[in-house]
Amino acid sequence: MEAVVDNLDLLLEGFLRTLTLTALAATGALCLGTLVAAMRVSPLLPLRWAGTCYVESVRNTPLTVVFALAVFGLPKAGLGLTFFQFALLALTLYTGTFVAEAVRSGVNSVAPGQSEAARTLGMSFPQTLGLVILPQAFRNVIPPLASVFIALLKNSSIASAFGVAEATSRMGSLIEDNPSAVLWLLAAVALGYVVLALAASLLFSRLERSLAVAR
Amino acid sequence: MEHHTDGQPPLVVLSGVNKHFGALHVLKDVNLTVERGEVVVVIGPSGSGKSTLCRTINRLETIDTGEIRVDGRPLPLEGKELAKLRAEVGMVFQSFNLFAHKTVLENVTLGPIKVRGVKRAEADARGRDLLERVGIGEQADKYPAQLSGGQQQRVAIARALAMDPKVMLFDEPTSALDPEMINEVLEVMTALAKDGMTMVVVTHEMGFARRAANRVVFMDNGSIVEEAEPEEFFARPRSERAKDFLSKILTH
Ligand SMILES: Nc1ncnc2c1ncn2[C@@H]1O[C@H](COP(=O)(O)OP(=O)(O)OP(=O)(O)O)[C@@H](O)[C@H]1O
Ligand SMILES: [Mg+2]
Helix, strand or coil, rough: CCHHHHHHHHHHHHHHHHHHHHHHHHHHHHHHHHHHHHHCCCCCCCHHHHHHHHHHHCCCCHHHHHHHHHHHHHHHCCCCHHHHHHHHHCCCCHHHHHHHHHHHHHHHHHHHCHHHHHHHHHCCCCHHHHHHHHHHHHCCCCHHHHHHHHHHHHHHHHHHHEEECCHHHHHHHHHHHHHHHHHHHHHHHHHHHHHHHHHHHHHHHHHHHHHHHHH | CCCCCCCCCCCEEEEEEEEEEEEEEEEEEEEEEEEECEEEEEEEEEEECCHHHHHHCCCCCCEEEEEECCCCECCCHHHHHHHHHHHHHEECCCCCCCCCCCHHHHHHHHHHHHHCCCCHHHHHHHHHHHHHHHHCCHHCCCCCHHCCCCHHHHHHHHHHHHHHHCCCEECCCCCCCHHHHHHHHHHHHHHHCCCCCEEEEEECCCCEEEECCEEEEEECCCCCEEECHHHHHHHHCCCHHHHHHHHHHHHH
16 A cells, blocks of 8 residues: 555556547547548458558457557668657557448448439538538547447557556566555556546547437 | 520430330430429339439439430540539438438538538538528537438438538438328429429329429339329329329329
8 A cells, every 4th residue: 555655646647648549549530540441441442452451450459569560660661760650659559450440330320312412412522521520420429439449548558568668667666666565556647547438438428428319 | 384494405315215124114215394493203013113214314223225314415434524513413312321430411511522622611500501402400410310301301412511512412311211201301492493403303292283383204113104283193094004093193
């Protein structure tokens, strides 16, 4: 218990970094995933093909491998970034595939008559998608997106193995220094993740409700 | 009634149009000309290809062979040109297809603002006028789901009209409506026809056909079997298939 209280500042700092990493990766993944979903439903075959290749290759690679590829592979290709930036990149690329699949299922859940009506008015494909389809698609996929982002929060702990001093990595070094307090430290960090995940759930269910009223 | 306008081509011309869905031949050598200001009602049994015919005119369905001209120009194949043509051809669907996440007024102004680049204030004013014209001015700020079917369909008509279309296509606009709401929609359509709008209407509402149509086109099994003025068609159908069809719908 003491080990937790005495090192609360370090743990909180770790969680702050976890939160920053998660929030930035979530934002990036949302943009990337939406773009890729749009590519996968576009009328242009090369775009659909590129989108599918990205999703199927990255989604089916273990996240640890994606991290390793970013951290060890990219410097070889001449890209020098901080560990945090590599972690952000890996998490964004990985989570983007799940966002893309969620958004695509949302697009498919919108009645086909909606896009026909939009095209009938003379809207282009990007207009149809951006003004009519995606706004409705997002409403339909808020719960699965919440799951994707909670998974992202937990996945961000892999960054601890690649030099990022986020919550899990702080826990690791604190356990080394205070081996007798291992259970307390584990419990405290677990609690921290649970609190963050619950906060995210709450945020998303509020978002879902506020959008549902607007119908 | 005389619809030939000097020097101006007919608004819609289908010549030798064929269309397959897989092995199914849904449009067989269809020829149809719609003059300016003309109202053509298309009737025929289920599956005869009426919707498909209607949807080829703004290329929601592509065709295999033949040619379709709107206002003298062949239908563009795709891209900006096709979008531009679609903006000039209004369409009203059986299932309304209003944008569920937009208010009634936004449904009517979205096209003009985003496709035509009209200023919002101007589009709003015009949109409210149009909603007034179809009798639902007070519902402007509601969402489609809060409206009855008849009201939704009138919004859909206003939405199409907001683009100032040259021709309006209606695919069974009253088939999804409760009986007591059918008339409010047909009245709006009749008024449109009186105002000189060129219309292609797939419907089995014979009252509307008698009141508003210049011509009835009877389709069966992918072909246009018979064309005539409404009174003539309903009183003296020439083909056996039309007689048979009419005897079935008239008994109801
Ligand atoms: N997208 C499609 N794919 C395959 N077959 C289709 C498709 N759309 C229509 N068909 C078939 O084409 C034929 C003509 O359909 P269409 O919808 O044009 O008929 P319709 O005259 O409008 O019938 P209804 O009165 O039932 O609306 C039908 O046999 C139908 O099953
Ligand atoms: Mg039909």
